[in-house]
Amino acid sequence: MPTTVHEFVWPDRVVVGTIGLPGARTFYLQVRAGKQIVSIALEKQQSAQLAEKIDEILDQLISLEGNPFSVPTSTPIELVDNEQLEAVEEQFRTGVMSLGWDPTTAQIVVEAYPLSDTEREDEAFPDDDDADASEVLRVSMPVGTARAFAKRTREVVGAGRPICVLCGQPIDADGHTCALPEA
DSSP, X not given: OOOEEXXXXXXXEEEEEEESOTTSOEEEEEEEETTEEEEEEEOHHHHHHHHHHHHHHHHHHHHSTTOOSOOOSSOOGGXXXXXXXXXXXXXXXXXXXXXXXXXXXXXXXXXXXXXXXXXXXXXXXXXXXXXXXXXXXXXXXXXXXXXXXXXXXXXXXXXXXXBOTTTOOBOBTTBOOOOOOOO
């Protein structure tokens, strides 16, 4: 069966957003180019790791001697996107993801594959890239857009339930029973 590739080169919009209340949110990576919109579900931890790894790549490029690319150290103000997700129709739930740098276009490249039955939940960024799937989302974004994407994603991930200062567990809206660590 041929692989369906949802490819976005120079997308109009690429964001992580959520649907639902803190503690019961579903995270989505949403990409739009013109009228084409693709939304894939992510785990909160996958979203956080994606933002962290994008920032790591961009920071490495900045410090790379002889780097011919202009990489912003912070989010360009004109690229800030605080809008809600557009209409969400989940394409698939993400399993394996890969992240790379394309020096020919000066873009960060994100690939996401559907969750398979045999994947372990803690493998957001596995070492092998032998993802065998019937579908893939491939997004190429310029460095400024990637920096803005990472910043927004960190903010979305951090906007969940507040953390209890005593036990470190999330505090639900309907209350919290503190589970103090044993001494």
